[in-house]
Amino acid sequence: MTDQWVSFSRRGVADLVHLKGEIDLANANDIGRAIVARTTSASAVLIDLTAVSFLDSAGVRLLDFIVGDLDDRGKPIRLVVGERGAARMTLQLCAFRADLLATDLDRAATELGG
Numbered sequence: 001m002t003d004q005w006v007s008f009s010r011r012g013v014a015d016l017v018h019l020k021g022e023i024d025l026a027n028a029n030d031i032g033r034a035i036v037a038r039t040t041s042a043s044a045v046l047i048d049l050t051a052v053s054f055l056d057s058a059g060v061r062l063l064d065f066i067v068g069d070l071d072d073r074g075k076p077i078r079l080v081v082g083e084r085g086a087a088r089m090t091l092q093l094c095a096f097r098a099d100l101l102a103t104d105l106d107r108a109a110t111e112l113g114g
Contacts, residue, residue, distance in 0.1 A: 002027070002034045011109045015042035020051035023059035023087075032062045036069070044112040045070055048080045048105060049087035060094050067100060078108035 005027055007018045017035055039045050047063070049055070063079065070077045080102050081088035091101060102108035 002030050006031050006034050008038050011046055014044040014046045014112045015039050017047045019049055022054040023052055024056040025058040028058035028062045045077045046108055050082040052087040055087045055090040076112050078102045080105045080108050
């Protein structure tokens, strides 16, 4: 069911999560469960949000939860938001941690050691 919004791969040492489409109250919980299930044993996580067309407060809470969980476990994370777009705008408006936002997937992967 979540295949329409989330897919997974590897990039260097990191588990790469690709999100696309609208991330909102209707699907954020399902997406969150899928991400947690696939990244529990990850040494680092990249979340690519460049194909997200809409991100509401439920999506922001989801990302905040994932970041907090990974921080608690000492696992690095980067959110790839591109130069512009819905995810970047929403996260900036919410004053999301700027140190986690990256504009480029290659650069973010390098920062995580891959």
